[in-house]
Amino acid sequence: MTKTADFISICRLEQLERERGATALVAGHAVAIFRTYDDQVFALGNYDPFSKSSVIARGIVGTRGDIPFVASPVYKQAFDLRTGACLDDAGVSVPAYEVRVEDGLVLVGPRKR
Amino acid sequence: MSTRKTLVVAGHGMVGHRFVQAAIERGLTERYDVIVYGEEPREAYDRVALTSYYEVGADALSFLPGGKYEDPRAVVTLNTEVTAIDREAKTVALSDGTTQAYDVLVLATGAAPFVPPVPGKDLKNVFVYRTIEDLQAIEEAAKTAKAGVVIGGGLLGLEAANALHKLEVETHVVELAPRLMAVQVDDAGGATLKRHIEKLGLTVHTGVMTEFIDADKDGVEDGKVSGLKFKDVDEVLPADIVIFSAGIRPRDQLARDCGLEVAERGGILVSPNMQTSDESIYAIGECAAPGGRMYGLVAPGYTMAEVAVDALLEGPGEFLGADMSTKLKLMGVDVASFGDAFATTEGALELVYSDAVAGVYKKLVISEDCTKLLGGILVGDASSYGILRPMVSSGIALPENPEDLILPASRGTAQIGMPDEAQVCSCMNVTKGEICKAIHDEELTDVPAIKQCTKAGTVCGSCTNILKNLLTEEMEKSGKAVDKSICEHFAYSRQELFDLIKIGQLKSFDAVVEAHGTGRGCDICKPAIASILASQFNGHVLDNKTTGALQDTNDAYLANLQINGTYSVVPRIPGGEITPEKLIVIGEVARDFNLYTKITGGQRIDMFGARMEQLPEIWKRLVDAGFESGHAYGKSLRTVKSCVGSEWCRYGVQESVAMAIELELRYRGLRSPHKLKGGVSGCARECAEARGKDFGVIATEKGWNLYVGGNGGAVPAHAQLLAGDLSKEDLLKYLDRFLMYYVRTADRLQRTSTWIDQLDGGLDRVKEIVLHDSLGLGEELENEMARHVDTYFDEWKATIEDPEKVARFVSFINAPGTPDPNISFTEDRGQIRPVTFDEPVSLGSSIPVGAPQ
Ligand code: SRM
Ligand SMILES: Cc1cc2nc3c(=O)[nH]c(=O)nc-3n(C[C@H](O)[C@H](O)[C@H](O)COP(=O)(O)OP(=O)(O)OC[C@H]3O[C@@H](n4cnc5c(N)ncnc54)[C@H](O)[C@@H]3O)c2cc1C
Ligand code: SF4
Ligand code: FES
Numbered sequence: 008m009t010k011t012a013d014f015i016s017i018c019r020l021e022q023l024e025r026e027r028g029a030t031a032l033v034a035g036h037a038v039a040i041f042r043t044y045d046d047q048v049f050a051l052g053n054y055d056p057f058s059k060s061s062v063i064a065r066g067i068v069g070t071r072g073d074i075p076f077v078a079s080p081v082y083k084q085a086f087d088l089r090t091g092a093c094l095d096d097a098g099v100s101v102p103a104y105e106v107r108v109e110d111g112l113v114l115v116g117p118r119k120r
Numbered sequence: 121m122s123t124r125k126t127l128v129v130a131g132h133g134m135v136g137h138r139f140v141q142a143a144i145e146r147g148l149t150e151r152y153d154v155i156v157y158g159e160e161p162r163e164a165y166d167r168v169a170l171t172s173y174y175e176v177g178a179d180a181l182s183f184l185p186g187g188k189y190e191d192p193r194a195v196v197t198l199n200t201e202v203t204a205i206d207r208e209a210k211t212v213a214l215s216d217g218t219t220q221a222y223d224v225l226v227l228a229t230g231a232a233p234f235v236p237p238v239p240g241k242d243l244k245n246v247f248v249y250r251t252i253e254d255l256q257a258i259e260e261a262a263k264t265a266k267a268g269v270v271i272g273g274g275l276l277g278l279e280a281a282n283a284l285h286k287l288e289v290e291t292h293v294v295e296l297a298p299r300l301m302a303v304q305v306d307d308a309g310g311a312t313l314k315r316h317i318e319k320l321g322l323t324v325h326t327g328v329m330t331e332f333i334d335a336d337k338d339g340v341e342d343g344k345v346s347g348l349k350f351k352d353v354d355e356v357l358p359a360d361i362v363i364f365s366a367g368i369r370p371r372d373q374l375a376r377d378c379g380l381e382v383a384e385r386g387g388i389l390v391s392p393n394m395q396t397s398d399e400s401i402y403a404i405g406e407c408a409a410p411g412g413r414m415y416g417l418v419a420p421g422y423t424m425a426e427v428a429v430d431a432l433l434e435g436p437g438e439f440l441g442a443d444m445s446t447k448l449k450l451m452g453v454d455v456a457s458f459g460d461a462f463a464t465t466e467g468a469l470e471l472v473y474s475d476a477v478a479g480v481y482k483k484l485v486i487s488e489d490c491t492k493l494l495g496g497i498l499v500g501d502a503s504s505y506g507i508l509r510p511m512v513s514s515g516i517a518l519p520e521n522p523e524d525l526i527l528p529a530s531r532g533t534a535q536i537g538m539p540d541e542a543q544v545c546s547c548m549n550v551t552k553g554e555i556c557k558a559i560h561d562e563e564l565t566d567v568p569a570i571k572q573c574t575k576a577g578t579v580c581g582s583c584t585n586i587l588k589n590l591l592t593e594e595m596e597k598s599g600k601a602v603d604k605s606i607c608e609h610f611a612y613s614r615q616e617l618f619d620l621i622k623i624g625q626l627k628s629f630d631a632v633v634e635a636h637g638t639g640r641g642c643d644i645c646k647p648a649i650a651s652i653l654a655s656q657f658n659g660h661v662l663d664n665k666t667t668g669a670l671q672d673t674n675d676a677y678l679a680n681l682q683i684n685g686t687y688s689v690v691p692r693i694p695g696g697e698i699t700p701e702k703l704i705v706i707g708e709v710a711r712d713f714n715l716y717t718k719i720t721g722g723q724r725i726d727m728f729g730a731r732m733e734q735l736p737e738i739w740k741r742l743v744d745a746g747f748e749s750g751h752a753y754g755k756s757l758r759t760v761k762s763c764v765g766s767e768w769c770r771y772g773v774q775e776s777v778a779m780a781i782e783l784e785l786r787y788r789g790l791r792s793p794h795k796l797k798g799g800v801s802g803c804a805r806e807c808a809e810a811r812g813k814d815f816g817v818i819a820t821e822k823g824w825n826l827y828v829g830g831n832g833g834a835v836p837a838h839a840q841l842l843a844g845d846l847s848k849e850d851l852l853k854y855l856d857r858f859l860m861y862y863v864r865t866a867d868r869l870q871r872t873s874t875w876i877d878q879l880d881g882g883l884d885r886v887k888e889i890v891l892h893d894s895l896g897l898g899e900e901l902e903n904e905m906a907r908h909v910d911t912y913f914d915e916w917k918a919t920i921e922d923p924e925k926v927a928r929f930v931s932f933i934n935a936p937g938t939p940d941p942n943i944s945f946t947e948d949r950g951q952i953r954p955v956t957f958d959e960p961v962s963l964g965s966s967i968p969v970g971a972p973q
Contacts, residue, residue, distance in 0.1 A: 017934050026640065029933040030940070035962040037940060040933070044640050054942065054960035060685040061942035061960065065676060065732075069642035071608070078643035080673035080681055085643075 014107060014114040023048070023113065028064030028077060033115050038104060039064030040113065041088055043075050049088040050104035050115045055079045063101065090119070125152050125223035127432075128212055130202040130374065132158030134167055135405030135421035136228035137183050142429040144191040152432075154194040155220060157212075159201040160251060163187040168418055168579070171283050173255050176841050181252070202229075205378040207398055224400055226428060227375060227388060231368040231406035231416065238271075240333025244344040246362045249280040261361050262287035268361035269293075269348050271330055273300040277365035278450045281322060285451070289361060291322045294348070296366075298327045304446055304457035305497050308474060312481040312499045316453040328353070333362055370407045370414050387414035392438035393431040394424055402428045410439050417444065419547045419579070443513060443546045447498075447505045449884075453479075454502035459495025459512035460485050468494055473526045475500075482526040484508070491517055498526075506586035510552070514542035544586050547579030552590065559594040567591060568835075568877050585880075606868060607644040610637045614793065614868045618652050627657060629670050647672035648868045651755055654791035655863050658911045660918055661754075661791075662925050674753030677929070678916055679735055682728060684943055684954035687735060689715070689727040690752035691742050692788060695762040695780035695800075696723030705745040713738055716951045722759035722797070724750060729952050731939060733931045739916045748914035751789060755869075757796045760784035761809065765802030765819070772802030774819030779848075780808070783817070786852070787859065789912050793866040793875075796859070799830075811839040814872040815855060820844070824851045828858055828886065829873040837873040840883050843891055856905035857890045857898055864901075938963070 017031045023042040030053050031038050037053035041064075053063045058081035066077040068088070075088040085094040091103035105116035127148070129136050136156060143154055158164070165181040173181060187196055201215040211219045233248035235241055245261050248254055262268070262284065270281040273295030285291045293300070299310025300317070314324050329351040335343030347356035370387040381389040381397040387409025394402045394410070404424040406416060415421065420442035430437030445458035463470055467488030474481045480500035486493055493511045498504065504525060511518070516539055519525070540553030558564060558573045567587050571577045577584045604613040610633075612620065617636070626632045629649055633641060641649075650670035654661055661675050674680045679687035691706070706725050710717045713734055715727040730738055751757060762780030766772030780800040787796070799810030800817045810816030816827040822845040830839030843854055866875040879885045888894040919925045930936045941961045945952040 022933060024928075030931065032932040032935045032938060032963065036960060037932070037942060052960060058683065059956045059958060060683065061940055062681070062685045065673070065681070067643040067646050067670070067672065068640075069609075069646065070639040071642065072639075075640070076642075080676070081683075083643055 014105070014116040017113045017115055020046070020048070020108055020111050020113055026068040028066065028068065030061075030064040031115065033104070037061045038115060039077070040106070040115065041068055041075075041077060043068065043088070047075070048106045048108055048113055049075070050106045051077070051086060051088065051091050052102040052104075054101065055081060055084075056099055056101065057082050057084055123151075126221060127152040127154045127224045127226065128202075128220060128222040129154065129156040129226045129228055130212065131228035131230055131371075131405070131407070132156050132160070132164045132196055132198070133228060133230045133405065134164060134183075134418050135230070135425050136226075137164035138422050139226060139228060139404060139425040139428060140189060140194050140196075142426050143432075144189060144194055146429055146433060148429055148432055149191050149193040152193075152224070155222075156194070156196040157200045157202050157214065157220075158196060158198045159215075160253075161199050162252065163196060163198060165252065167250075170249075170252070170255065171279055173252055174259065174283060174286065175844070178252050180841075202374060205374055205401070207378050207401070210400065222400070224402070224432065227396075227401065227403040227407055228405045228425075229371040229374065229407040231370050231414070233364055234367040234369045235364045236271075236330075236366055238330050238332060240335060240345070241364070243333055243335050243362075245360060246333065246345060246364070248364050249276060249283075255283070258283070258361065258363065259287060262289050265289050265360035267292065267357075267359045268363065269357065269359045270363045270365055271348075272365035272367065273297070273324065273326065274303060274365065274367070275301060275446065275448070275450075276368075277363075278317070280363045280365045281317075282451045284361070284363065285320065285322055292348075292357060292359065293317070293322060293324045294328060294330060294350075295324070295326045296329055300324065300326065301455065301457075304461065305455065305499060306462065306483065308472070309455075309457075309481050309483065309497045309499045312474070312476075312479055313450075313453060313455060315476075316479050316500065317451060320451055322451075325350070325357075368406065368416055370409065372407055375401075375403065375407075383409035383412040383414070385409075385412075385414075387412075392427075392440065394428040394439065395431065402431070404428050411441070415442055415444070417442070417446075419443075419549070422547075423549060443509075443543070445509050445512075445546060447502055447509075454498065454500060454505075456498040456502040456505040456509075457496075458505070458509045459493070461495045461497050463494070465494050471523055471526070473523070484522060484526055486518060486522060490522070493518055493522070493525075496526075503585070506583060506589075509546070510542040510544060510586070514539050516542070544590070545574075545576035545579075545583040547583075548575045548577075550574050550576035555587065555590055556594050559591060560598065564591070565595070566874075566878070568874060606648055607642055609633065609639045609641050609645050612636065614648055614652070615865045617649065618655075618864055621649070621652050622656060627653065627659075629653075641670075643672065644868070646670040647675065647755075650675065651791045651793070651868075655908075658789075658791075658908060660913075660915055660925075662915070662919060662928065677732055677735060678749060678753060678919060679730065680753045682954065684956055685732075685940065686728070686943055686954065687730045687732060688752070689730055689735070689738055689742070690720070690724060690750040691747035692750035692784070693724040693759075694784040694788075695760060695777050697762070697777055697781060702745065702747070705742070705747070709738060709741050712741075714952060716953065720752075723761050724759060726752070729945065729954070731931065731943060733929050733936070733939070736920050736926050736929050740920050743914070743917045743920060749789075749916040754789075754791065755793065755795050756789060756791045757784065757787040757798070760787075760798035760800060761813065762799070763801050763807035765800075769802055771805060772819065773821055774802055774824065776800045776802035776808065776817075776819055779817060779819075779824070783815075783855070786909055789915070790859065790863070790908055792859070792863045794869050794871045796872070797832075812836065813839060815839070815858065817851065823847050826851055826854055829876040829883070831871050831873040833871070835873075839873075840876075842883075842887065853898075853902060854890050857901040858886065860901040860904050861886075861889060861897070 028039045028041045039051045039053040041049045053061045066080045076085045078085050091101040093099040103119045107114045163184040202212045204213040211221045267290040268284045269292045270277050271294050273293050281293045300313050331349045331351045334347040336346040337343040347358045349356045372388045375388040383389050388403035390403050390408050405421040427437040427439045447456035463485045471484040483497045485495040542552045544552050605611045710727045716729050720726045760780040760783045762777045765776030797813045798815045799808040799813040801808040801810045802819050811830050812832050813830045816839045818825045824846045825844045826842045827839035828842045831837040931940050941963045944955045
């Protein structure tokens with residue numbers, strides 16, 4: 008695969024700690040990037056609609072059943088890393104973004120549909 | 121013309137107080153002015169817990185500290201005896217020489233210890249065991265006494281013997297009957313009890329009659345006790361103290377003198393609604409004899425108080441006898457007796473289990489057709505009392521093999537369906553149905569909540585186990601199994617995980633989840649495991665290989681997350697003592713980084729509004745000036761609050777500031793199930809509010825009193841005395857053990873107060889483990905604390921010195937220098953204040969983003 012204009016390179020994979028988030032600036036927006044235990048990478052909007060603050064990347068990463076999730080560090084609501092859906096409050100979600108890892112580089116793309 | 125009437129109560133004891141409380145609660149004071157006279161110099165107190173006076177003091181026992189009811193229409197006058205009743209004039213005469221008129225009179229004069237007419241009973245150092253003043257006098261005499269004798273081996277006698285033993289007097293118990301506790305247990309049970317008590321070093325003499333008490337000076341009237349002479353025994357048993365505890369007699373003299381009817385065996389005769397033979401006079405508590413029988417327990421007295429209030433409100437309440445079952449722990453020995461313990465029912469059968477080696481004796485009395493439990497006796501192990509007693513009162517059918525109920529394999533907590541009417545708490549008369557309803561309707565999830573809501577379990581505590589079982593049962597029924605698993609990833613409680621990690625020497629989350637869990641953890645198990653790993657190995661909490669990714673919100677950045685995504689900074693200020701230079705540093709740092717500054721409730725200074733990426737710089741300034749982390753973010757020691765103490769304060773008796781600093785430095789950084797707070801006051805005025813803390817130390821003339829289990833917060837609790845007048849060495853030793861045992865065994869996010877509450881045996885259990893080392897863990901716990909103290913380091917200093925850790929503190933991984941636009945401030949009262957946004961804020965695409973190499 009080649010880089011396309013829609014995908015922006017963020018950092019090298021090894022800059023990300025496993026099961027922790029980092030915040031990236033993507034097209035002017037704060038995006039939370041997560042690397043899970045099995046080296047998959049996910050990206051969600053960093054803005055937590057419950058606490059109205061930009062903190063999602065600082066939550067604890069884990070699993071609920073088979074779902075990889077991050078818990079907001081403020082009031083602990085869980086968000087599905089794949090879709091951004093809130094697992095505790097149906098109807099609430101944060102944006103989820105496409106992610107690719109190429110040549111050891113992490114690239115964030117457009118919002119998932 | 122006033123329509124208000126006057127209600128006089130004679131006696132402010134346990135039952136008199138309960139009467140007044142009920143009168144206020146149920147609105148009787150709308151019609152009556154209530155005037156209470158108490159002969160004792162203090163307001164009503166918990167006589168059932170009298171013996172604990174030696175440990176907790178009089179204030180802790182008081183039911184009405186300050187002596188005033190909330191309702192001003194109920195007034196107590198102490199130090200005043202009612203000396204006579206004039207039924208015709210409807211007045212009472214008082215010991216101060218005045219009289220008081222009444223419309224209604226309630227007699228709640230209690231009972232007095234019975235002192236048999238033994239020669240020598242008026243000698244000095246002969247006591248009874250009924251009031252706080254009695255106990256004070258015994259304590260004083262014990263200071264110089266070598267040996268003491270308690271006459272009477274019943275329930276109260278053994279209680280008195282226990283006290284004497286604890287006062288370090290060589291103690292003898294003398295009982296006329298052939299066994300101890302003759303009213304409650306049979307010969308075999310009495311023998312088992314005797315063996316237990318003798319093992320503790322007391323001497324028991326049963327089946328002996330006291331002939332006279334010997335005096336040190338022959339023939340002199342006011343001589344002092346020197347010994348006890350038994351009938352048919354030549355030698356005199358040397359003794360410096362004698363306590364009579366040979367039964368009680370209702371205090372019915374007032375009633376006799378004014379011609380009220382009394383029962384044959386004493387006690388004021390009352391009808392089922394507590395009225396005496398004069399309809400304006402009621403009698404309740406131990407002085408009363410409903411149906412001709414007096415009751416020497418507090419629970420029937422409480423019921424009488426409620427019934428009398430009900431009667432005065434023209435209610436239908438009646439007193440229909442009471443359950444005289446007893447369960448108690450005497451000198452560490454369980455004793456219980458309930459129902460028809462002596463198999464007096466016709467055709468009754470007995471089922472006995474006895475293990476002389478283990479010191480356990482259990483007997484069940486069952487009906488002739490083997491279908492019903494009638495009563496029983498348990499000595500040495502009364503764990504099944506909670507299930508057995510309700511079986512008697514509700515008359516439910518026995519299981520097929522009734523012996524299972526007392527065989528050791530049975531945990532006595534077997535789930536036997538009890539009917540809803542079964543009385544679970546006899547002290548407060550609460551049924552199973554009422555408890556289950558409360559659990560269900562109020563969505564209660566723990567025993568303390570049940571206690572608070574239903575009052576069950578709040579008097580003698582013997583029904584606590586059954587409350588626990590009902591809770592489990594109810595929650596399981598509604599699908600809310602009281603699962604001990606901390607989360608879906610680990611089927612273990614925190615305590616079990618603590619042990620598994622310790623035994624397996626597991627040092628990372630990966631190792632723990634591989635050995636004992638599933639999945640990749642969550643926001644519940646990860647911080648809990650991080651805390652356990654930190655308690656055991658004391659590594660750096662941000663260490664990437666072990667705990668770095670496990671930390672909760674605040675630990676993750678060694679600072680407290682605020683509402684707008686910024687952090688607060690709290691340097692440690694041990695004991696609240698700080699030099700002017702250091703104060704200036706804090707001021708300068710706050711000014712240079714434009715932080716909001718506030719004095720906390722914990723005697724230190726909090727600086728708010730730091731961006732994550734500023735934290736290392738701020739801390740570098742603080743560390744360079746000699747500050748260290750205050751752990752405001754950790755489940756760990758916060759502060760040890762101090763008062764100024766004897767160095768400055770004119771009342772102080774010890775140097776409380778120095779002690780607070782020493783304790784704060786000793787326990788700083790100790791990761792624990794929940795946060796820990798301490799306090800040290802320099803004298804009993806308690807300016808440091810030490811008793812509101814997890815551990816509180818209060819200076820005495822002789823050393824330090826150590827209190828544990830205090831809590832502010834949502835459910836405040838006063839700390840309770842663990843040990844008094846300690847030397848500094850002992851204080852540290854006990855505190856080390858207490859804290860480490862808490863760290864090991866408490867649930868996640870369980871403060872010390874709730875932890876002690878849910879321990880089987882509560883504070884007594886803590887005392888056994890910490891003071892008497894009953895688990896043999898003392899040294900191990902001390903060593904663990906010593907290791908913690910030795911390996912402590914300042915985690916903020918270690919963080920700023922390690923580039924890998926500092927790398928964590930960036931706003932944007934691809935634009936490290938750019939501040940997060942979602943954070944902005946306005947100003948209030950001259951300082952910054954967060955502004956929140958309803959939408960994510962965009963920086964605009966013009967901001968250059970650093971591309972990775
Ligand atoms: C800053 C401070 C208030 C202040 O401005 O004075 C404060 C602030 C917070 N307290 Fe507190 N508490 C502060 C003193 C207290 C006190 C008073 C004391 O310590 O003497 C209490 C009652 C005493 C006690 O704990 O028993 C107190 C009882 C609580 C509780 C209730 C705990 C409980 O057992 O019910 C919580 C909630 C919790 O921990 O779960 C809490 C939680 C919090 C948190 C951590 C809430 C949160 O998660 O954001 C606040 C974070 C502050 C921060 O960002 O720094 N805070 N908090 C005080 C810091 C003291 C310090 O120097 O460390
Ligand atoms: C050491 C000990 C341990 C006990 N353990 C237990 C137990 O485990 N379980 C249990 O159920 N019960 C226990 N009891 C019994 C329990 O304390 C009593 O049942 C209870 O106190 C009875 O309450 P009361 O109000 O009737 O009497 P009291 O509490 O004795 O109150 C009567 C009050 O009236 C005052 N008074 C008397 N005459 C006058 C007067 N003329 N004018 C003014 N005031 C007067 C007295 O001074 C006293 O203060 C124990 C008792 C003792 C001493
Ligand atoms: S609720 Fe209490 S702890 Fe929380 S910020 Fe307010 S005062 Fe502080
Ligand atoms: S039985 Fe005594 S408190 Fe419940």
